[in-house]
Amino acid sequence: MYARGMxxxxxxxxxxxxxGFFVSHEMVSDITDAVLRELDEWQNRPLSNCYSLVFVDCLYTTIRNDYETKNYxxxxxxxxxxxxxxxxxxxx
Structure with a gap:
């Protein structure tokens, strides 16, 4: 939901x-902050030099960014x- 601009x-x-249950906007912020830190660590991890199999898939979705929507x-x-x-x- 956050990635979609909510x-x-x-x-x-x-x-x-x-x-049907309440989650405060502060808790949403805390969760987002924790996930973004983990995401940054994951994105900067070292990769293997060799992969024996590689699978590629793609999904197109509409995302709101700076008050405009685009297909990504x-x-x-x-x-x-x-x-x-x-x-x-x-x-x-």
Whole structure:
């Protein structure tokens, strides 16, 4: 919801409408701040030098940004290392 341009108060009221419980806009802010820190760590992590398999998928969605809406491509790339460990390489 945050990525779609909803304010923290809008998210709070939407959660209450859909799920029937109250979440304060301050809690939405705290959760967003925590997720953004983790996202930054994830985006800056080291990647493997070699992936034996790579899967690519794309979803188009409309996102509001600075009071205008645009269609964006959201890519997801999943890679499998030679040791058969999977890792999301790109989301966004």
């Amino acid at each position: 304010s923290q108060r809008d998210i709070s009221s939407t959660i209450e409408e859909i799920y 491509a959201i890519y997801t790339i999943l890679g499998y290392t030679i040791e058969e460990r999977k890792s999301f390489l790109v989301c966004g």
